[in-house]
Amino acid sequence: MIIQDILAGFLMISGVIFFLTTAIALLRFPDFFSRMHAASKCLVGGGISIIFGLIIQEGISPLSLRLLLLIIFLLITTPVVGHALTRSAYQYGYLGEMVQDDMKDMKTGNDSND
Numbered sequence: 001m002i003i004q005d006i007l008a009g010f011l012m013i014s015g016v017i018f019f020l021t022t023a024i025a026l027l028r029f030p031d032f033f034s035r036m037h038a039a040s041k042c043l044v045g046g047g048i049s050i051i052f053g054l055i056i057q058e059g060i061s062p063l064s065l066r067l068l069l070l071i072i073f074l075l076i077t078t079p080v081v082g083h084a085l086t087r088s089a090y091q092y093g094y095l096g097e098m099v100q101d102d103m104k105d106m107k108t109g110n111d112s113n114d
Contacts, residue, residue, distance in 0.1 A: 004056055011053030018046030032094065033086055040082030047074050 025038035051071050055064045 004059075008053040008057040011049050011056065015046040015048075015050035015053065018042045018049060022046065032089055036082050036086045040078055044074060044078045047071075047078075 019042070022039055022042035025042065026035050029035045029038055048071055051067050051074075055067050058064050058067070
């Protein structure tokens with residue numbers, strides 16, 4: 001049981017470090033798109049790490065199954081929301097302090113006759 005507690009504690013602490021990294025990245029990165037990238041990656045990593053720590057702490061139970069479903073939900077929704085936010089910000093024209101625009105030559109609209 002001691003190894004289980006140590007592993008669960010390690011995963012939870014690493015999740016908190018992921019969340020701290022997200023907070024620092026949101027303050028330090030120069031533009032919206034970099035911030036969204038860091039937020040989506042680190043939040044998924046931190047959330048999964050903390051939830052795995054809770055699963056190990058709880059052991060095999062119905063709660064663990066629900067936590068696994070929560071991980072699957074987190075893996076599906078966070079990248080989709082991050083992509084939708086950044087795509088809509090780009091299409092709206094919010095470029096802010098963008099250093100390099102790799103999509104300026106690509107068609108981003110949905111018009112079929114342009």
